[in-house]
Amino acid sequence: xxxxxFVILPYVTIIVFVVGLIWRIRLWWSKPRAKAVLFPxxxxxxxxxxxxxxxxxxxxxxxSMSKSLWIMTVLFHLGLxxxxxxxxxxxxxxxxxxxxxxxxxxxxxxxxxxxxxxxGGLVLAGVILLLTRRFTPKMxxxxxxxxxxxxxMLLVIILTGLSMRLWMPIHADEIQHYARGVLTFQPAVEINxxxxxxxxxxxxxxxxxxxxxxxxxxxxxxxxxxxTMR
Amino acid sequence: xxxxxxxxRERHQGTREELSNFLxxxxxxxxxxxxxxxxxxxxxxxxxxxxxxxxxxxxIPAYKIEQVRKLYQRQRNDWRRKVSFWIPSxxxxxxEELQELKDVVFGRxxxxxxxxxxCPMGIDTGMIMRAxxxxxxxxxxxxxxxxxxxxxxxxxxxxxGMDSEEFVETVKWMEEELQKDIGDPNVRIPIDKEGAKNxxxxxxxxxxxxxxxxxxxxxxxxxxxxxYTLSSKYWDVTNYALFNGDDKDATTIAGYVLGEADRLGCxxxxxxxxGHGMRQLKYMAPIWLKRADFKVRAFVExxxxxxxxxxxxxxxxxxxxxxxxxxxxxxxxxxxxxxEPRIVLRNSVMDFxxxxxxxxxxxxxxxxxxxxxxxxxxKWRLEAAKVKADQIKATEAKIVxxxxxxxxxxxxxxxxxxxxxxxxxxxxxxxxxxxVLPRRMFLSTGAPVDVxxxxxxxxxxxxxxxxxxxxxxxxQIGELKEQHWQVLEYVRDYNGRHEAWPLxxxxxxxxxxxxxxxxxxxxxxxxKVAGLAExxxxxxxxxxxxxxx
Numbered sequence: 001x002x003x004x005x006f007v008i009l010p011y012v013t014i015i016v017f018v019v020g021l022i023w024r025i026r027l028w029w030s031k032p033r034a035k036a037v038l039f040p041x042x043x044x045x046x047x048x049x050x051x052x053x054x055x056x057x058x059x060x061x062x063x064s065m066s067k068s069l070w071i072m073t074v075l076f077h078l079g080l081x082x083x084x085x086x087x088x089x090x091x092x093x094x095x096x097x098x099x100x101x102x103x104x105x106x107x108x109x110x111x112x113x114x115x116x117x118x119x120g121g122l123v124l125a126g127v128i129l130l131l132t133r134r135f136t137p138k139m140x141x142x143x144x145x146x147x148x149x150x151x152x153m154l155l156v157i158i159l160t161g162l163s164m165r166l167w168m169p170i171h172a173d174e175i176q177h178y179a180r181g182v183l184t185f186q187p188a189v190e191i192n193x194x195x196x197x198x199x200x201x202x203x204x205x206x207x208x209x210x211x212x213x214x215x216x217x218x219x220x221x222x223x224x225x226x227x228t229m230r
Numbered sequence: 231x232x233x234x235x236x237x238x239r240e241r242h243q244g245t246r247e248e249l250s251n252f253l254x255x256x257x258x259x260x261x262x263x264x265x266x267x268x269x270x271x272x273x274x275x276x277x278x279x280x281x282x283x284x285x286x287x288x289x290i291p292a293y294k295i296e297q298v299r300k301l302y303q304r305q306r307n308d309w310r311r312k313v314s315f316w317i318p319s320x321x322x323x324x325x326e327e328l329q330e331l332k333d334v335v336f337g338r339x340x341x342x343x344x345x346x347x348x349c350p351m352g353i354d355t356g357m358i359m360r361a362x363x364x365x366x367x368x369x370x371x372x373x374x375x376x377x378x379x380x381x382x383x384x385x386x387x388x389x390x391g392m393d394s395e396e397f398v399e400t401v402k403w404m405e406e407e408l409q410k411d412i413g414d415p416n417v418r419i420p421i422d423k424e425g426a427k428n429x430x431x432x433x434x435x436x437x438x439x440x441x442x443x444x445x446x447x448x449x450x451x452x453x454x455x456x457x458y459t460l461s462s463k464y465w466d467v468t469n470y471a472l473f474n475g476d477d478k479d480a481t482t483i484a485g486y487v488l489g490e491a492d493r494l495g496c497x498x499x500x501x502x503x504x505g506h507g508m509r510q511l512k513y514m515a516p517i518w519l520k521r522a523d524f525k526v527r528a529f530v531e532x533x534x535x536x537x538x539x540x541x542x543x544x545x546x547x548x549x550x551x552x553x554x555x556x557x558x559x560x561x562x563x564x565x566x567x568x569x570e571p572r573i574v575l576r577n578s579v580m581d582f583x584x585x586x587x588x589x590x591x592x593x594x595x596x597x598x599x600x601x602x603x604x605x606x607x608x609k610w611r612l613e614a615a616k617v618k619a620d621q622i623k624a625t626e627a628k629i630v631x632x633x634x635x636x637x638x639x640x641x642x643x644x645x646x647x648x649x650x651x652x653x654x655x656x657x658x659x660x661x662x663x664x665x666v667l668p669r670r671m672f673l674s675t676g677a678p679v680d681v682x683x684x685x686x687x688x689x690x691x692x693x694x695x696x697x698x699x700x701x702x703x704x705x706q707i708g709e710l711k712e713q714h715w716q717v718l719e720y721v722r723d724y725n726g727r728h729e730a731w732p733l734x735x736x737x738x739x740x741x742x743x744x745x746x747x748x749x750x751x752x753x754x755x756x757x758k759v760a761g762l763a764e765x766x767x768x769x770x771x772x773x774x775x776x777x778x779x
Contacts, residue, residue: 029259033258035517064348138275138287214269216267221350224263225350
């Protein structure tokens with residue numbers, strides 16, 4: 001089983017994700033587009049970009065409609081962004097950042113621990129709030145399998161990730177060594193940690209699931225939204 | 231129904247396979263992206279008047295989208311269909327399922343696109359609904375009232391089945407009324423006049439039930455000296471095939487009007503105050519008919535343009551009551567006419583207030599998407615209109631103006647149902663009432679008197695008290711009193727002797743009056759009323775100290 005998760009699955013994940021996303025975008029692109037303009041339109045292409053990027057950064061539309069959902073959304077997305085950035089350290093040591101803030105030696109691990117827990121905590125709070133919201137009577141009528149599945153997966157992934165930090169920590173060096181092995185096509189089962197195995201397995205499943213789920217809004221949101229502006 | 235209704239038009243009923251293929255043919259890039267991108271976050275809930283009025287989660291736009299999306303997923307026939315255990319089996323196209331879908335896409339959505347505005351992903355619910363509506367139309371499941379409207383339109387050229395004679399008769403009648411109204415027997419409402427600049431197209435509702443609206447609009451055209459014509463053959467701006475999703479019929483109907491524009495050589499089409507009519511001609515017809523060599527203008531746009539360029543003059547004092555404006559969805563959000571109606575109303579009425587929210591954010595009246603033709607959904611329609619009723623109540627307006635005939639009918643029903651006690655009117659009625667028309671009057675002897683562009687008498691020799699009073703009314707002064715006459719006689723006398731104009735201060739000093747108070751507005755007003763000839767670029771003024779005796 002470890003052989004599958006650590007040696008085979010990473011490559012499957014990358015292939016499924018990349019091919020799936022390309023397939024999805026090509027499928028969309030092969031169809032003709034219709035106008036879906038809402039007036040008054042943006043004055044220039046720059047204004048379109050500004051409005052779209054502005055909404056991605058600040059979630060303005062969400063804010064104007066629902067303050068409570070805005071808080072949940074920001075917690076969730078901001079946390080996810082930080083978490084994804086934090087995972088860069090699983091591949092390579094971000095030396096320049098530590099030098100920049102003059103963090104040395106064992107302090108690096110302490111700072112990384114604190115930052116990781118914070119980011120994870122943000123997402124955890126976001127996911128729990130969003131999941132609770134899904135179970136209110138109004139949202140239950142709206143929600144479908146996809147909605148519960150994505151949030152549920154994220155919840156388990158975050159919980160395994162955080163508890164790994166707390167109770168079964170792995171040092172970054174070990175993971176970096178394993179990642180280098182995967183990237184240089186010499187993967188090996190090096191880490192014997194049940195929480196990490198689950199964390200890694202579920203995360204890969206979610207990444208493979210992404211092109212086939214509502215998570216493609218990562219790509220399609222700016223595009224679809226800009227259609228209403230020109 | 232006890233007696234079978236006569237068949238208006240033979241239409242092919244799609245088989246199950248054809249329905250399925252129709253749906254897939256409608257799956258363009260937008261729909262494919264929308265279906266995948268909707269997060270069902272529920273932010274659209276509060277933007278929908280159906281949900282706001284009822285609080286029923288099944289009224290949330292995202293839920294309605296999900297019903298259509300599920301239908302699309304059920305048309306699939308590959309591995310994804312097999313692994314998607316949460317999707318019910320079957321293709322979703324049997325009798326009961328189609329009936330359920332009909333309630334969703336016809337009964338619970340007016341395609342007003344307000345949810346598109348608030349959707350963080352910009353999902354166009356209207357487009358999704360139209361695809362599903364088209365399929366139901368093919369399946370002969372579209373509401374009968376809506377389908378009949380389309381069938382009659384395709385068959386007879388207008389959606390009420392009026393024949394050409396009846397139409398021409400109505401227009402002639404209104405022409406006579408207009409002549410009486412403005413006292414000029416030479417005013418015409420042109421029909422089939424080749425070479426006119428604009429083709430004016432109407433809503434059959436006006437011709438059949440509210441012909442005075444024809445008169446009001448013709449009066450505005452006349453005041454502005456517009457070159458326009460009606461067509462006796464195809465004069466109907468509406469296109470209910472926009473609502474039942476049948477592109478073939480929609481193309482036919484839009485083609486009627488454009489054919490007439492070609493026949494009469496008009497390069498611009500002026501739409502009467504009809505929201506969807508304007509939208510389909512301006513934004514959809516170029517796509518359906520694959521041509522872009524014509525211009526379409528909404529009536530509010532034309533009037534706003536007249537006002538701004540000074541082609542018509544208005545006296546808002548005749549409309550004293552508080553007026554509010556309901557933005558028709560097809561004109562504001564989907565048509566880009568947001569400023570224009572406000573320019574028109576601010577100039578036509580004394581007290582104008584906006585609804586909250588208004589402009590592109592305005593709520594649908596509840597009568598959009600052809601909802602007024604669907605008698606089976608009347609109850610839901612009126613229930614959802616509570617939002618609009620509350621909005622109107624909050625303004626404490628006495629008059630609700632709008633620029634769309636669908637909205638007018640719905641607002642009238644809301645007015646009755648929720649006992650709002652307001653008057654529902656078209657904007658053109660208010661403008662026509664406020665118009666300061668005649669540049670031409672008729673003396674009691676029958677002789678015509680013309681006034682030039684700037685308001686000066688064209689033939690100063692005809693001036694007498696009757697003419698002066700007419701000129702004064704033209705300048706919104708009202709009845710002339712003794713002091714006025716004193717000033718006018720003085721000005722005429724002075725001008726006759728010196729061929730110059732006395733400065734107002736001079737008149738004040740010589741007569742001991744206040745000219746600016748007697749003749750408010752521009753300093754020229756007093757000279758206009760006095761019947762002086764229109765001056766050249768240089769006016770010869772005589773100030774107080776000028777030696778001239």
